[in-house]
Structures are given as C-alpha cells and as structure tokens.
Amino acid sequence: MHPVAAAVPRLTALAEREAVRRIARAFEAAGHELALVGGPVRDALLDRPVTDLDFTTSARPDDTARILKPLAAGMWDAGRAFGTIAAKVAGETVEITTYRSDVYVPSSRKPEVAFGDTLDGDLRRRDFTVNAIAVRLPSLAIVDPADGIAGVLARRLTTPSPAVESFDEDPLRMLRAARFTSQLGFSLDPEGADAMRALASRIEVVSPERVRDELLKLLATDDPVPGLELLVDTGLAALVLPELPALALTSDAQHRHKDVYRHSLTVLQQAIALEHARHPGEAPDVVLRVAALLHDIGKPATRRFEAGGAVTFHHHDVVGAKMARKRLKALRLPNAQVDEVAQLIELHQRFFGYGDPSAGSGHRAQWTDSAVRRYVRDAEDQLERLHILTRADVTTRNERKARRLARAYDDLERRIGELAEQEQLDAMRPELDGEAIMRELGLKPGREVGEAYRFLLELRLEEGLLGEDEAARRLHAWWDARQAG
Structure with a gap:
C-alpha cells in the first residue's frame, strides 16, 4: 500500500479527536477556513505519535479567540502578534495560527509578521516542504503545494522556495534544519546545506532567546548528534555555540x-x-x-x-x-x-x-x-x-x-x-542548627555563628553522625580553644 494511502486512517483518526472535531465545527460555522498543518500531518504520514495539534486558519487572531472562547477550558496568547492563539480544548492543548508570512529585515532581530488570505500561500512560505502539508477540516482534503509528501517519503528536508531565499527570510530555519535532522532522522538536501554555509552570519539577527530554544529542542531529541554535526559542518555552530567546533583540536603524530x-x-x-x-x-x-x-x-x-x-x-x-x-x-x-x-x-x-x-x-x-x-x-x-x-x-x-x-x-x-x-546523607547538615549553636554558646546572630556552623559541618563530613550530645561537646571544645587562642 502506498504510504499516503496507509496514512489516511491515521489522518482520519486525528480529525476525529474530540478537540479537533469541536474546533472544526466552530470555525466552519463562523465561516472561516481551518486546517491541521505541519507537525501533526507530517507525523501522521510517518506513523509517529501526534502530540501537538497545530492548526492554520483564515481567521485573524481576535476572531480565533472569539471562536475558541466557548470551547476552551483555558485560553492564552501564544504569540498574538505572530497570529497564534493557544487553548485547552477537550483536554488537549491546541495552537491556531492565522495564515501568515514572517520576514526578517536587516535592522531587526525579530521577524515582521504579515497575515495572508490563502492556505496555499501560507504553506509555500513555511520552513520545509515536509512541514508544508495541510489537511483541510472537516473535508480531510490534503493540500500539498510544495510536494512535501515526496520529501517525507524520501526522508529529505527541502525548502518550498529556494533555500537561500527561505533562510534569508527567516534565519532561524537554519537551526530548525539541524533540529529536524535529529528529530526526524531526515537529511538536509545539498542546496539547503550550501545555503546554510552561505548565510550562517544571518543567524546574528535572531534573538538569543529564539536561538536558545532551538538548541534546547535539538538537545531534547533522542539523537542530537546529526543536527549538531550539521551546525558544525556548515559553520553555524561557530556563531551560536563556538565552544563546540573549538573542541576539534588539531592532533599530530x-x-x-x-x-x-x-x-x-x-x-x-x-x-x-x-x-x-x-x-x-x-x-x-x-x-x-x-x-x-x-x-x-x-x-x-x-x-x-x-x-x-x-x-x-x-x-x-x-x-x-x-x-x-x-x-x-x-x-x-x-x-x-x-x-x-x-x-x-x-x-x-x-x-x-x-x-x-x-x-x-x-x-x-x-x-x-x-x-x-x-x-x-x-x-x-x-x-x-x-x-x-x-x-x-x-x-x-x-x-x-x-x-x-x-x-x-x-x-x-x-x-x-x-x-x-x-x-541521612541526603540531609548533609550539622546536628546542631544555628538556633542550637546560639543557645549552646550564648551567642547572638552574627559571623561567629556562621563560623561555628561551618566547623560542625566539617565535623559531620569528616566523621559522620556523632549525636547531638557529642556534637555539642565538640562545639564547646572548639569554642574554648578559639577563645583561648
């Protein structure tokens, strides 16, 4: 059976989840387009567990929030400026994003957001073809303008537009390429790797927080090594994590x-x-x-x-x-x-x-x-x-x-x-606390109490548990010697 045909029951099951059905009915009733997009569709095609429910819609963020409100047990802005509203519906967390395109300009560290009007246009501006596949709801029609299904079948990462244009528009996509290499076990096509080498310096327009998030997502995969190797080989690591390529010390005979x-x-x-x-x-x-x-x-x-x-x-x-x-x-x-x-x-x-x-x-x-x-x-x-x-x-x-x-x-x-x-090794504290030390030695809070505490901690580390009476006796002996000194 063709892999796409084999995925149809999985896509149908995905559309029949209670959260998906409720949201699909609500957006249809409001006269707005809605589609499952990106990760959930890709993972269903790969027969991977679908844990994220991501949607794209013709509705603007304010309309999305209005439609979701009666359905949601909770709702929050996951990035309203970027067109994304998140909610808890039927026990599942969902994110719904308005059709959009993000473009960096040389003077900005954050992308400028422009909302779109068509699903096809939204998909063509996405990072990789394997993430540019959508399933319209409730019709279950598959929309694949960039031939992403072929990328899934070949286990190959390619960009819907020329890689140089795609990575120039949003340099964070270069880090996402590394992450997907590890997360999905896919390889980046040569055009994409060449574009990463040519545009590595563009990553400097991306905020440190967004770079951090992608690096941590990469490290959270089961095998981050392929993605890390891609970052090093393309020169991107030298800019975002230069200590890593610096480890490749030159050896000699x-x-x-x-x-x-x-x-x-x-x-x-x-x-x-x-x-x-x-x-x-x-x-x-x-x-x-x-x-x-x-x-x-x-x-x-x-x-x-x-x-x-x-x-x-x-x-x-x-x-x-x-x-x-x-x-x-x-x-x-x-x-x-x-x-x-x-x-x-x-x-x-x-x-x-x-x-x-x-x-x-x-x-x-x-x-x-x-x-x-x-x-x-x-x-x-x-x-x-x-x-x-x-x-x-x-x-x-x-x-x-x-x-x-x-x-x-x-x-x-x-x-x-x-x-x-x-x-009780996990406690690793002296047997007399600060209050007991002050009581034993007649002290008020101050530097001397801290010194006595450190003495008892050293004693605890050296000899283990002594009992409170013996700890008090040693404390007095230490104090008397200290005073005499």
Missing part, C-alpha cells in the same frame, strides 16, 4: 590524544542512553545534556604538551565551568540552569582516580568515607545527574580500563547508598 569533539558527542549519546535506562519515560533532561556536550570545553584553553609526547588539560573542569556559564548566560538560559550546568562541568572530573590501583590496595584505600560525603555534599541535588555524566564520560576503547572504571563507580554508588542509609 607526536602528541596523541582523543579527538575532544568526537569524544564530547559520544559522551552526549551515552548520557542520553543512561538517562533513558535509569529514568524511562521521563522528559528529556536538557541540563544533563548541555553539561554532557560542554563538559570538556575548557580543554582547548588548558592543553599543554609535556615531555615524552604526553598532553595535559589541567583544570579544564574549572575553566570549562566558567566558559559554560558565560556562553549560557549569553543564550539567556535561566540562571538556575546555568548554575546547574556549570556545577556539573566543574565536578565531572572528581571521580576519576577513585579505585586507582596505584593509590593502594582496594577501592577504599583512596577515598575515605569523608571523601564520599564531600562528593555527595558538593553535588547537592545534582548527584544523579553527576552519576550519569561521570559514567558517560568513559569512552575509552580499552575494554579492561572501561570495566575497571565501571566497577569503581558501581562501588562508589554502593558506598553512597550505604552511607545515606546509615547517616
């Missing part, structure tokens, strides 16, 4: 070391695999994925050649954390996510050396219980992410070394579990 760029892509893939295995069904953890991709960006700045052909990257974790913080702030990531990524990058080297045979006999010879407590304390609520990132960072082809590192980390996780069960 004398100084042999891993290809840091390839290593980073592998770490990202392995982190995603571990994320799926350890937390099946959960939403993609973009903080973990950003940290995995950028964990070694400090290496180019810290690379040093040593005698005998060795190469070192001392303190690349600290340098990389600072670099990541700067880049992610420029991309307008929320401060909390910036802090989380930077913390993971700064900690990602901490484990290596645990269980190193050169450190003594047995795994425990190198890391004391105190060191394990500090590892947990420094990771804070990032511990699970750090577990995944550290395991994913092992990309050696030496199977013996890989097995040894895996066993060592198994041992570390086991010890963390044992200590957590014994000592």
Whole structure:
C-alpha cells in the first residue's frame, strides 16, 4: 500500500479527536477556513505519535479567540502578534495560527509578521516542504503545494522556495534544519546545506532567546548528534555555540590524544542512553545534556604538551565551568540552569582516580568515607545527574580500563547508598542548627555563628553522625580553644 494511502486512517483518526472535531465545527460555522498543518500531518504520514495539534486558519487572531472562547477550558496568547492563539480544548492543548508570512529585515532581530488570505500561500512560505502539508477540516482534503509528501517519503528536508531565499527570510530555519535532522532522522538536501554555509552570519539577527530554544529542542531529541554535526559542518555552530567546533583540536603524530569533539558527542549519546535506562519515560533532561556536550570545553584553553609526547588539560573542569556559564548566560538560559550546568562541568572530573590501583590496595584505600560525603555534599541535588555524566564520560576503547572504571563507580554508588542509609546523607547538615549553636554558646546572630556552623559541618563530613550530645561537646571544645587562642 502506498504510504499516503496507509496514512489516511491515521489522518482520519486525528480529525476525529474530540478537540479537533469541536474546533472544526466552530470555525466552519463562523465561516472561516481551518486546517491541521505541519507537525501533526507530517507525523501522521510517518506513523509517529501526534502530540501537538497545530492548526492554520483564515481567521485573524481576535476572531480565533472569539471562536475558541466557548470551547476552551483555558485560553492564552501564544504569540498574538505572530497570529497564534493557544487553548485547552477537550483536554488537549491546541495552537491556531492565522495564515501568515514572517520576514526578517536587516535592522531587526525579530521577524515582521504579515497575515495572508490563502492556505496555499501560507504553506509555500513555511520552513520545509515536509512541514508544508495541510489537511483541510472537516473535508480531510490534503493540500500539498510544495510536494512535501515526496520529501517525507524520501526522508529529505527541502525548502518550498529556494533555500537561500527561505533562510534569508527567516534565519532561524537554519537551526530548525539541524533540529529536524535529529528529530526526524531526515537529511538536509545539498542546496539547503550550501545555503546554510552561505548565510550562517544571518543567524546574528535572531534573538538569543529564539536561538536558545532551538538548541534546547535539538538537545531534547533522542539523537542530537546529526543536527549538531550539521551546525558544525556548515559553520553555524561557530556563531551560536563556538565552544563546540573549538573542541576539534588539531592532533599530530607526536602528541596523541582523543579527538575532544568526537569524544564530547559520544559522551552526549551515552548520557542520553543512561538517562533513558535509569529514568524511562521521563522528559528529556536538557541540563544533563548541555553539561554532557560542554563538559570538556575548557580543554582547548588548558592543553599543554609535556615531555615524552604526553598532553595535559589541567583544570579544564574549572575553566570549562566558567566558559559554560558565560556562553549560557549569553543564550539567556535561566540562571538556575546555568548554575546547574556549570556545577556539573566543574565536578565531572572528581571521580576519576577513585579505585586507582596505584593509590593502594582496594577501592577504599583512596577515598575515605569523608571523601564520599564531600562528593555527595558538593553535588547537592545534582548527584544523579553527576552519576550519569561521570559514567558517560568513559569512552575509552580499552575494554579492561572501561570495566575497571565501571566497577569503581558501581562501588562508589554502593558506598553512597550505604552511607545515606546509615547517616541521612541526603540531609548533609550539622546536628546542631544555628538556633542550637546560639543557645549552646550564648551567642547572638552574627559571623561567629556562621563560623561555628561551618566547623560542625566539617565535623559531620569528616566523621559522620556523632549525636547531638557529642556534637555539642565538640562545639564547646572548639569554642574554648578559639577563645583561648
């Protein structure tokens, strides 16, 4: 059976969803055209789950809002200036956008919006032919003016208009090309790739927030690597995430070391695999994925050649954390996510050396219980992410070394579990809080209370739980010695 014919039952089922039926009836009664468009149609053709309900209409945004109001449990502007109204209808989130075309002008960082009057015209101005397919409602007539179905069947991304014109009109489409390469497993046609190379600098007119959103959507796919490779190969990454292509360090016959760029892509893939295995069904953890991709960006700045052909990257974790913080702030990531990524990058080297045979006999010879407590304390609520990132960072082809590192980390996780069960490790606080310290020492709030708290925290990390009476005794001894000093 032809793939389009096979998709008809899926498109029919899509049109029969309660939310779709209600909306279609309402717009027909109001005398406006309505069609399912883009992602839902494309995904139905590909036999992929349809999770987004996107519509396009001849109605202007104010009319769309008026028509939706009686149907919606909630309604909000998803971008009224861009023609989009979102609503919750029959338990599903829908977005309805007026026929439009978006055009960037050289002096603007945001597209100018012009509303259109025909579905055919709207589709011809869309990003890729595979997203320029619509199904009219309620007739279920397929509208495909740019031959997008052929693109779906060939698993090829092409633009409805010449690629140079399309990417010049909306440079964000170049990032979307990378995202769809990974999300759909499609390849960008040569004309599109050439246009990306020629117009890469046009991405600078796009706001950092929109660039950020596309990069995060790319990283949220099951395999971001093809899209990232497209960004690097076309020169776009050098403008939006320059730390990534900078990882492609030049190697030579004398100084042999891993290809840091390839290593980073592998770490990202392995982190995603571990994320799926350890937390099946959960939403993609973009903080973990950003940290995995950028964990070694400090290496180019810290690379040093040593005698005998060795190469070192001392303190690349600290340098990389600072670099990541700067880049992610420029991309307008929320401060909390910036802090989380930077913390993971700064900690990602901490484990290596645990269980190193050169450190003594047995795994425990190198890391004391105190060191394990500090590892947990420094990771804070990032511990699970750090577990995944550290395991994913092992990309050696030496199977013996890989097995040894895996066993060592198994041992570390086991010890963390044992200590957590014994000592409430997740709390990681002194047994006396600030109020108790002031009561024991007769102090008022101030610097000395903070110093006493830090003393007790160090004691907790070094020796574990002591009990409140012993903690108080040690506190008094410390205070007496401090006063005498």
